[in-house]
Structures are given as structure tokens and as C-alpha cells.
Amino acid sequence: MKASTYLLAICMLAAILPACRKKRDLSYTGPAVLEFSNPLTGVNTKTTGQSIGGASGIGGDENIPIRGDQDSVKIQLIGRQLSEPLNINYTITGGTAVAGVDYEIIGTSGMVVLPANSSATAIRLKLLNTGTTVKTLVFELTGSAKSDILPSANLKTFTVSIFPMKAYLSKTIPAGGFFSTRTGLVYNAAEAAANPSIIDVAFVYDAGTPKLVSPASITAGYADSRYSARVFAPAATVPATLVKSYATLQLEAVTSTTVAGIPTSGTTATAAILPSVNVVADGIYGFVGAGGKKGYIRIKSAAATGLSIDVMTQP
Numbered sequence: 001m002k003a004s005t006y007l008l009a010i011c012m013l014a015a016i017l018p019a020c021r022k023k024r025d026l027s028y029t030g031p032a033v034l035e036f037s038n039p040l041t042g043v044n045t046k047t048t049g050q051s052i053g054g055a056s057g058i059g060g061d062e063n064i065p066i067r068g069d070q071d072s073v074k075i076q077l078i079g080r081q082l083s084e085p086l087n088i089n090y091t092i093t094g095g096t097a098v099a100g101v102d103y104e105i106i107g108t109s110g111m112v113v114l115p116a117n118s119s120a121t122a123i124r125l126k127l128l129n130t131g132t133t134v135k136t137l138v139f140e141l142t143g144s145a146k147s148d149i150l151p152s153a154n155l156k157t158f159t160v161s162i163f164p165m166k167a168y169l170s171k172t173i174p175a176g177g178f179f180s181t182r183t184g185l186v187y188n189a190a191e192a193a194a195n196p197s198i199i200d201v202a203f204v205y206d207a208g209t210p211k212l213v214s215p216a217s218i219t220a221g222y223a224d225s226r227y228s229a230r231v232f233a234p235a236a237t238v239p240a241t242l243v244k245s246y247a248t249l250q251l252e253a254v255t256s257t258t259v260a261g262i263p264t265s266g267t268t269a270t271a272a273i274l275p276s277v278n279v280v281a282d283g284i285y286g287f288v289g290a291g292g293k294k295g296y297i298r299i300k301s302a303a304a305t306g307l308s309i310d311v312m313t314q315p
Helices: 003-020 189-193 240-252 256-260
Strands: 033-037 045-048 070-078 086-094 103-106 111-114 120-127 135-144 157-162 166-173 201-206 209-213 226-231 276-278 284-288 294-303 306-313
Touching (some): 045 070, 070 086, 070 111, 070 157, 201 306, 240 284
Parallel strands (some): 045 157
Antiparallel strands (some): 226 284
16 A cells, blocks of 8 residues: 555544544533532531631632621532522521621521522621630521522531631721720720720830830739730741731631630740730731730731731630
8 A cells, every 4th residue: 555545544534533532521410409618628617706817808709708707608509500690598597606696697687699600609697706605507508499409418507606706907006005905996095094904905116116015014003915926927938928918817717716825924936925025017916915815916017107906806
């Protein structure tokens, strides 16, 4: 056989083979179902609470808020997306959390809307628990506006545990001013003198250096607060542009158990034992304030004109 004939045969075979191959269909072909989802852990539980990780807002996933005083429980549609919105119904079947005391539902309680051409929505929560114990909340999917789209038998419930915490965001203390982690308010010297038992944070600008100091070191009778050195310090390899994000990620992992574990003795850098500490922007410092309450202070900016802070503290 001539070379040209071989070449012709190879070309014909190459043209025929793709037509003989069958494409593998990987699309979901089962019945459409609704289910709860926790993208971070893969299990249908979540521990949450107020955080100074950032003001409540929307991150990369519109169904997962950046946690300040809000969080969410994600619901997924397993199946083909719909061309019109779908009302999804749920109930609260148990738990120890009390509506209006430990949490609030954002939007219509008992129902959320899955947008058209979407596979996910969420139940949004405002986190209010400032008690002394973790409160739980159990959700259960009950159905939808379409009788043929029902909850998954195995993934129709979700338990949220809300830890007790107080969080105050973007509080600005002027040089020589005071702050109370009991009230979340900023006080000048005269106002502080009228409320000495609750004043537990003081800010001074000492020879060009911003400092958190014990109020007792300024005025007798005020809380003898103590601070740690900077905690959650990023590695030298973390670019300056990512330092704020690094601090946010560290604080997102903080819970009431973490705060309760802040040491108040010893020589470790995390121990809240210092009567004053020099502070820097994006630094996070542990503290023990009035009544022995523990917490973290995040420095957003520090200047002679004032100190901008986020505070996360025990109730």
C-alpha cells in the first residue's frame, strides 16, 4: 500500500473515532431536593456569636455574612436551577435560644426565597446572646412552594449554637479619654468621674506613642485593667496589604471559650498582666477590665487625635 493510501486511512479513522465516543453525562438526574449546608465544615452544626472580625456585611458568598453581629444558615437546591423564585419554608423545632433575647431572624421568620437561576439562599440571623451560657437553635426545612421540591431526609435540620459575647465596632477614644466595656460608650474625664465603677479602658498619647493604660493609673478608684502584649501577630511573610485580613481571620475564630482562656498571670506574651501597652494599627490585645471581664481590643487606627477600636468582651 502506498504511503498516500496509509495517510488517507489514518485521516478517515481519526474522523470516525470522535463520532463513536459517547459523552459522559455528569448532570444530576435525581429528584430536586432542599438541604442545609455548612460550606466550612461539611456538618449541619455551627457555633457562632458576636465577633469583632468585622462589621456585618457580605463577603465572597452572598449567603455568608462577614460576622459582626450577624450570621446565616445556608440552604441549597440540589437539582436544576429554576427560572422563577422559590419560597422555602422552615420551622424552629427546638433549642434554648429565645427570639428577641438571644437572636432575631432577619427577614420573614419561617420562610426564605431562593432567587431565580440560583442554587442557594440562607436564613439570616442577628446574634444577641449576652447571657452566661451558649444558647442553641434548631432549624428544620418543611417544604417549598413546589410540591415536588421537598427537603432531603438526611439534611433537613441544622443546629446553631450562639455563644455569649458583646462586640462594639469602630469606637473612637480621644487622647485622655475613656471607654467602658460594660456600656460600649466613650467618656471624657468629667463623664468618667461620674461613672468610675464601669470605666475600664483608657487611651493616652505619650510622647508620640499611642498607649492603652489602666484607668487606675490615671485616677484612683477606677478599674485596674491589665493588657497583654500584641497577640495574633502575623508572620513576617504576610504582606502589609493583607495584615487587616489576617487580623479578621484570627478574630473570626475567637469564641467565648477563647476569651475566657486569656491568662491573667505568668510571663507569656498573651497574658493580660501589663498596666499599659504600646499599640499599633491592626494590633490585637487581650485585656481584663472592670469586674474581671476579659476580652480583646483590636486597634483600627492610632493617632494623636484619637484611637479607633473594635472590642469583643464577656457580657
